[in-house]
Amino acid sequence: MDVLGIDACGKQGWTAIRLTDGAYAGSLVDVRLDALIERAGGVAAIAVDMPLGLVEKGWRSADLEARTLLRVRRSSVFLVAPRPAWEESDYAAAGDRCHELTGHRLSRQAWALAPKLLEARACWLADERIHEVHPEVSFYALAGGVPMSHAKKTWRGQMRRRQLLAAAGLVLPDELGEADVVPADDVLDAVAAAWSAYRIALGVAGRIPEVPELDAEGRVVEIRY
Incomplete structure (x- = not known):
């Protein structure tokens, strides 16, 4: 196999x-x-x-629980913004949408992954x-x-x-x-x-x-x- x-x-x-x-x-x-x-x-x-999977509002439970599990390595898991934020065309707009849906802005590190995240998500679907x-x-x-x-x-x-x-x-x-x-x-x-x-x-x-x-x-x- x-x-x-x-x-x-x-x-x-x-x-x-x-x-x-x-x-x-x-x-x-x-x-x-x-x-x-x-x-x-x-x-x-x-x-x-x-x-790959994106929620509509708030942070993903998967990321929050993985951070708790990993303790000293918790920073290796970044919080994934809700789906609408990834549909924005630039970082500022994505940050605004993320703040609206989570109460916090999207990190630049996370936004830098947008092209590969969307590419992988399309394959996953x-x-x-x-x-x-x-x-x-x-x-x-x-x-x-x-x-x-x-x-x-x-x-x-x-x-x-x-x-x-x-x-x-x-x-x-x-x-x-x-x-x-x-x-x-x-x-x-x-x-x-x-x-x-x-x-x-x-x-x-x-x-x-x-x-x-x-x-x-x-x-x-x-x-x-």
Whole structure:
């Protein structure tokens, strides 16, 4: 059984790690998410590190609960603005709409993700194999319910994450192929997403929140792990 874990990776676009029966089976990189998914072919589940489901008002329960769970790593989960804010054409207007619907303005960091968020959301709405994940939640689960003590861009942080993946049977080769050009933290995030995708395909993945909210399109708003 093949699954795919995907992470956004700056100018390169998107990077994906494929697993076959839970073991590393290759990487893909593409500037377009739909093209990357098409190249992957018939995988059973696809996990993407990007907010996908959007609520109409207030903050998503998934983000609030994930922040509480991650404690020291809570800042890695940004609060996702309601759907109407993402329909605005510029940051100022999006911030105004977000304030109207949540009582707070949208952060510039969050708004910078708008193109990839909307790209990923379009793919999600068209393909039921796609699920939202968050790598720090996946690593939390891999560590037995313990948040990562060091950030993912630090040496200790990356070594700890690689150790956890190896303990779960995800041993990465020195040469990844297409993903050789991708920053190490993005690769590790994609592998963590792939681990969650495999759990989704097996029917054993967890979800935040336990009772998910619904998107305006009727899809669930949740983070899987």
